[in-house]
Amino acid sequence: MTFPLFPEYLFSLDIYFYLLLGVLWFYVFGILPLVGTLQGLVILIPLVYRLDIPQAFALLLGGVAGMWLAESTASILLRIPGGPVTVPLIMDGFELTRRGRAGLALGAAASSTLVGGIISPLFCMFLLSIVLLVLRFLGPAEVLLIVLWGLITSAVTLSEKDRRKGIFSAFLGLLLSTIGFSYASQVPRFLFGTYELWEGIPMIPFFMGVLVMPEFVRYLVRGEKYVVKTEYLHLTGGFFKDFLKGFRETFKSIRVLLQSIVIGIIVGIMPGAGLATSSFLGYSQASLTTKRKERLGEGNLDGVIGPQAAIAAGFPGDLFPTVTFAVPGSASMAIILGLLMIKGLTPGPHMLARQASLVYYMYWIIMIGCVIGTLLSILLLPLIAKIIKVQVTTWAPILIALIFISTYIDRFSFFDLLLLLIFTLLGYAMEKYGFSTALLVIGYVLGDLIETQAMLVYQLYGLTFLLSSSTLILVVILTLVTVLSLRAMSGKKGEGS
Amino acid sequence: MKGEIIFVSILLVVATYMLYESFKYPLLAGLFPSLLIATLYFLSASILINSVKTRRGGGAESTDKVRLLQVTPAVLIFLLPLLIYLLGFYFGIAVFQVLLLKYFRYSWVKTILLTCLTELMTYLFSLAYPLPIGLIFSMTP
Numbered sequence: 001m002t003f004p005l006f007p008e009y010l011f012s013l014d015i016y017f018y019l020l021l022g023v024l025w026f027y028v029f030g031i032l033p034l035v036g037t038l039q040g041l042v043i044l045i046p047l048v049y050r051l052d053i054p055q056a057f058a059l060l061l062g063g064v065a066g067m068w069l070a071e072s073t074a075s076i077l078l079r080i081p082g083g084p085v086t087v088p089l090i091m092d093g094f095e096l097t098r099r100g101r102a103g104l105a106l107g108a109a110a111s112s113t114l115v116g117g118i119i120s121p122l123f124c125m126f127l128l129s130i131v132l133l134v135l136r137f138l139g140p141a142e143v144l145l146i147v148l149w150g151l152i153t154s155a156v157t158l159s160e161k162d163r164r165k166g167i168f169s170a171f172l173g174l175l176l177s178t179i180g181f182s183y184a185s186q187v188p189r190f191l192f193g194t195y196e197l198w199e200g201i202p203m204i205p206f207f208m209g210v211l212v213m214p215e216f217v218r219y220l221v222r223g224e225k226y227v228v229k230t231e232y233l234h235l236t237g238g239f240f241k242d243f244l245k246g247f248r249e250t251f252k253s254i255r256v257l258l259q260s261i262v263i264g265i266i267v268g269i270m271p272g273a274g275l276a277t278s279s280f281l282g283y284s285q286a287s288l289t290t291k292r293k294e295r296l297g298e299g300n301l302d303g304v305i306g307p308q309a310a311i312a313a314g315f316p317g318d319l320f321p322t323v324t325f326a327v328p329g330s331a332s333m334a335i336i337l338g339l340l341m342i343k344g345l346t347p348g349p350h351m352l353a354r355q356a357s358l359v360y361y362m363y364w365i366i367m368i369g370c371v372i373g374t375l376l377s378i379l380l381l382p383l384i385a386k387i388i389k390v391q392v393t394t395w396a397p398i399l400i401a402l403i404f405i406s407t408y409i410d411r412f413s414f415f416d417l418l419l420l421l422i423f424t425l426l427g428y429a430m431e432k433y434g435f436s437t438a439l440l441v442i443g444y445v446l447g448d449l450i451e452t453q454a455m456l457v458y459q460l461y462g463l464t465f466l467l468s469s470s471t472l473i474l475v476v477i478l479t480l481v482t483v484l485s486l487r488a489m490s491g492k493k494g495e496g497s
Numbered sequence: 498m499k500g501e502i503i504f505v506s507i508l509l510v511v512a513t514y515m516l517y518e519s520f521k522y523p524l525l526a527g528l529f530p531s532l533l534i535a536t537l538y539f540l541s542a543s544i545l546i547n548s549v550k551t552r553r554g555g556g557a558e559s560t561d562k563v564r565l566l567q568v569t570p571a572v573l574i575f576l577l578p579l580l581i582y583l584l585g586f587y588f589g590i591a592v593f594q595v596l597l598l599k600y601f602r603y604s605w606v607k608t609i610l611l612t613c614l615t616e617l618m619t620y621l622f623s624l625a626y627p628l629p630i631g632l633i634f635s636m637t638p
Contacts, residue, residue, distance in 0.1 A: 164547075168540040171533055175512065178530040185526035190515050213574075220570035220597075393601045394611065401590045401615050404577060408586075409626040417578040424574075433501040451529045 007361040009054035010368075018055045019365065022063020023373040027380065030071035031387050032395070036085075037064050037071075039215070041335050042207045043399070046406040049342050053358065056339065058365050061319070064332070065366040066373015068312050069106075069113045073377065073384050076105045076304070084276040085311055088283035092296060092303030099299055103239040106381070107246025108301050109308045110374055115250070116261050116312030117370025121363040123265060124316045128352070128359060131324050135349045141461060142474050143325070143349055144453040149478045150327025151446055153270070157277075158330075159436050169436040173443020174450065176201055184452045196415040203338050204410040206444065208403050209423025210430075210437045211331060216396055217428055243378075249301055256286045256302045260309035267310070268317020274330050275314045282310025316366050323359050324352055326449055331438035334445040341445070348449070501548050505541050512537050573597050585631030586619050 009015060022044075029040035041060060048056040075086040076093030089109070096105040138146075151170055159166020179190045180200030191197045250257060260282040267278040286306025287296040294300040319336070321327040326348035328334040340347045345355070352359055407420050427437050516534045519527035573596055580589035591612050598608040622628060629635070 162544075164540055164543050168537065168544060171536050171540065172508065175515065175530060175533045175537065178515075178533070182526055185523065187522050187526040189522060189526060189530065190518055217571050217574060220574070221568060393598075393603075394607075397594045397597045398611065398615050398618070400574060400577070401594065402618065404581065404590070405586060405619060405622050405628070408581075408628070409622065412627070414578065414582055417581065421575055421578060429500075429504045433504055454529065455525065 007357040007364070009357075009361050010364055012054070015054055015058045015365070018051070018058040019062035019066075019369055019372060020376075022059035022061075023066035023369060023376055024063075025059075026063040026067035027070045027373070027377065028387060030067035031074050031384055032390075033074075033392065035212075035215070035399075037067065038332050038335075039212045040064075040067075041332055042212050043403060043406060045207065045335065045339060046204045046410045049339060053343050053345075054361060054365075056343070057362055058369075060336065060339070061362055062365045062369025063373070065117060065312075065315055065369035066376065068117070068308070068315070068370070069110055069374045069377040070380075070384070072109050072113075072308055072311070073106060073381065076109060077102055077384065085279050086307075087276070088279050088307040089304060091283070092298070092300050095297065095299040096301075096304070100238075101242055101299070103242025104246035104249070104301065105304050106378075107243040107248075108250050108304045109246075110243075110378055111247045111250040112257060112260075112305045112308040113312045113374050114371060115257060116264060116309035117316075117374070118367055119261050120265050120268075120313035120316040121367040121370075124320050125360055125363050127320065128324070128356070128363070132352060132356060135353055138349055140453055141457045144450065144457055145474055145478065146325045147327055147348075147446060147450055147453065150321060150325065150329070151442065151450070154327075154329060154442055155439055157270070158274070158439050162434055165433075165435045166439055169430065169439040170443040173440040173445075174447040175443075176206075176440075177444045177447020178451070182451070184455045194415070196413060200448075201444070202411060202416055202419065203342065205407050205416045205419040206423050207335060207338070207441065208407055209420045210427035210440060212403060213400075213420065213424035214427040214431055214437070216400060217424060218431075219392060220396060246301065250305050253290070253292070253302050253305050255289055256306050257309050259285055259289065260306045261313040264310035264313025265317040268314035268329070269320050270329065275311055275318065278310040278314035278317075279307040282306040282308075312370060316363060319362065319366070323347055323362065325349065326446070328442055328445060331441045334438075334441045338445050341448075346449075499552070502545060502552075505544055505548075509538070509541055569600055570597060573600070581629075581631070583632050585634055586623070586628040587616060588631065588634075590615055590619055 025044065026037065026040050029035050029037065041064070044060060044063075048059050051059070072086045072089050072093070075089040077097055079090050079094045079097075093105045093109070096102060152167075155166045155170045156163060159169070177200070179192075180197055181188045188198060263281045263285060264278045267281060268275070283296075283303060283306050286300075286302040290296060290300055290302040292300050292302055296303045318329050318333055321329055322333040322337055326337060326346075328337045337347055340351070345351050345358075404417060404420070407416050408414070410416060427440075429435075430437050430440065512534045515530060519530045519534070521527075573593060577589065577593050580592055583589065584592065594612045594615055595608055598611060603611070619628065
């Protein structure tokens with residue numbers, strides 16, 4: 001077995017062109033209200049899957065890794081979080097802006113992003129090397145158990161309000177994945193009278209309909225207008241001096257910084273926990289360990305460093321179970337997993353064993369994307385207020401048109417436009433009644449893998465695999481890990497809130 | 498909630514149809530979906546009972562009656578595929594955008610500028626991918 005730590009793709013110049021494009025794309029999505037990483041990813045998918053795999057990942061992973069500072073900037077400067085992930089940054093970040101010290105907060109956010117975004121991929125690559133050694137002990141039964149564990153853990157952690165609805169959403173996703181020709185049993189199933197569904201529900205209209213469109217429909221139906229107050233926004237004079245000071249201040253809170261990075265990685269690896277949890281835990285831990293004289297919520301810089309480092313470190317962690325065991329911990333990772341499948345790769349232990357260089361490449365590109373994206377975000381800071389002031393009703397119709405064109409060009413089929421509408425209705429109703437669209441997507445992406453593995457295991461061992469010692473040990477370990485981490489997370493969340 | 502009960506019921510009807518279909522397939526092909534549907538039945542029964550209890554308790558009844566006027570943007574979005582089918586991507590999207598922007602009371606100048614921007618985007622796509630010109634324009638006299 002080889003350890004291709006420095007994949008050759010990294011030395012190709014076109015990768016950096018796509019990386020830069022991705023960073024700019026996600027920069028805009030990071031700042032604009034109503035949309036974020038997830039929407040940026042989904043809209044890009046039909047455009048990128050004609051690219052080579054390294055180019056596609058440079059655009060997607062590099063772009064996402066580079067957007068965290070941009071997303072936090074909107075929270076810190078304008079009190080408009082790009083998503084739940086950056087909500088904790090409002091408390092101390094915006095407080096500093098209100099006092100005319102926005103530069104300090106942004107400088108600290110920039111250095112925390114850089115440190116978190118560099119250490120976390122390096123640690124994940126180290127972890128990958130260990131997992132590669134363990135892989136030889138995993139058979140199809142163990143892989144099936146790990147995938148099922150990931151799905152159930154995601155269902156539990158992503159549906160705190162009503163677990164029944166969470167599990168229902170995941171199972172509905174699994175059921176939708178059974179539509180179309182089954183390669184495992186060589187039978188076409190549930191075609192609903194049309195051959196357009198022969199290859200299953202196409203991913204693009206499904207993702208667009210369930211994840212992107214409902215937000216637009218809901219917003220446009222409400223017809224609200226975002227009012228952006230920019231009275232505290234003065235990016236001149238002392239701002240840049242403050243920025244450099246904030247950049248250095250991060251390294252004075254080394255304990256907060258490192259503990260947030262560890263939290264980010266661990267929570268990221270936990271399926272379903274998500275970056276928002278990392279960010280809130282980073283904040284609550286900072287409140288316990290801060291040594292600065294200000295209280296948290298009153299302009300304490302550790303209230304910026306903690307969540308920001310946890311977010312930057314959480315994204316590479318989030319990718320880890322996706323590539324190692326094909327267990328996506330979030331809707332964004334389910335999309336990445338879907339893209340890998342579209343490209344003919346089978347994520348999980350097989351891919352890791354045979355295409356380790358690609359997996360290492362993914363982590364390198366995240367690290368480089370984080371560095372380039374953060375530096376670019378710093379340069380583009382003056383633009384941020386201009387972009388965010390554009391009304392949603394101005395750009396939403398353009399994005400809707402883009403969604404329809406992207407959906408059509410996937411298979412050049414009008415049927416896909418109808419599917420888009422059907423899934424928009426499904427996603428809208430699910431969100432309205434408290435079901436989880438993220439779990440629906442995770443279930444849909446994992447369905448085929450679970451069925452194929454289950455069938456393989458059944459044919460190889462029958463039901464006796466449940467009694468084998470390695471399986472039993474794995475079940476005990478996974479159960480313990482789940483119970484302990486869920487307890488720890490709910491305890492910390494309570495403290496944080 | 499009434500809406501939730503209707504939503505889950507519709508999903509159950511589809512699931513029941515799929516269950517009926519799955520009996521026609523060989524055992525290996527029908528087993529996985531049948532197990533999934535059985536679990537869905539169990540979960541939806543629990544969700545429905547909870548929903549009915551909430552309703553009887555008088556709590557959480559949806560009060561957000563959406564006025565007809567507010568639904569217009571959603572209707573326009575749902576009409577867009579038909580517009581594209583009839584008028585093609587260029588004109589279909591242009592009509593959609595003008596109607597939507599005028600609904601939000603944008604000035605004609607802004608509306609035309611934004612529509613031109615979208616048309617430019619559509620044109621760029623058409624350079625790489627064949628976009629249909631619509632049923633009406635493809636009819637020959």
